[in-house]
Amino acid sequence: MSVTSQIVLGFAIVGFIASLLLLLIPDRTKSLLLGIPRNYIFALVILVIDAVWVVWLINSTSLQTLNWIKPYLMGFAPIAVILIAYYMKELLSPRVIGGLLLLAGVPILDTIRWHDSNWRFVVTITVYVWAVAGMALVLSPYYLRKWTEWFFENEQRLRFLKLASVSYTCILLYAALVPLK
Secondary structure, eight states, X not given: OOHHHHHHHHHHHHHHXXXXXXXXXXXXXXXXXXXXXXXXXXXHHHHHHHHHHHHHHHHHXXXXXXXXXXXXXXXXXXXXXXXXXHHOOTTHHHHHHHHHHHHHHHHHHHHHTTOXXXXXXXXXXXXXXXXXXXXXXXXXXXXXXXXXHHHHSSHHHHHHHHHHHHXXXXXXXXXXXXXXX
């Protein structure tokens, strides 16, 4: 099994768990999603993950003529985490989730770029949807709550979300196990 299919399989498993939560306990899932924007502890954990990931990306990326700035950026990361945690307490969770969505696309696109299967486009489109959603959450964190309320206020929309979630998870599982391996 290739690295590409392992990554896609990992995201398919996460999607499967999210689909199960949505199917089996929709009310609890709604309250969980509505509680995330104000959950400060969750935000701090994801903020640290984001910061470590950014430091790793900066360290592994060639900055050409700006390579001299890398040590300073590495030292600034803990300071940035403390400043963000202190000054951006309001709706920090959706912002750091958006940052995580933006960061998650980097290794996926790096591994899928040269894969010769046409199924790579399914994964590429997924990553770009994540990037747009991540940008929306970073810029307008209240969208997480609005999107959650919008989907859960109508039974037909919720049914559609369940169906779409399960269907797309099955597509990712198929892509990971058959054409991308």
